Amino acid sequence: MNWMILLWITLGIVIGIAIGFFIARKTMMSYLKKNPPINEQMLRVMLMQMGQNPSQKKINQMMKAMQKQQSK
Structure with missing residues (x-):
């Protein structure tokens, strides 16, 4: 009887725990989708720090690539 209760x-x-x-x-996942950890301003600063001149087209491409990767 005790083993049944323990089981x-x-x-x-x-x-x-599983649930x-x-x-x-x-x-x-829902939170990260609504609030991505990196935004356009952060990308722009990061590219400028790497010595690149970021265009809006390049920023948009990188954002789309990150969103596509995140949705997988």
Whole structure:
């Protein structure tokens, strides 16, 4: 009888951890999609630091490439 209770408790904990992981993952992915960690201004500064003269076209291409990579 005691082993049955222990089994149910263990099973509940494992299922709870799995569900919590997937909920946290979905929430984090949604947050990162709405608030990307890098924006156009950051890209512009980064390119200027590397000695390149960033055009708006180049910035847009890089942003699209990052969004495409993130959606995979």
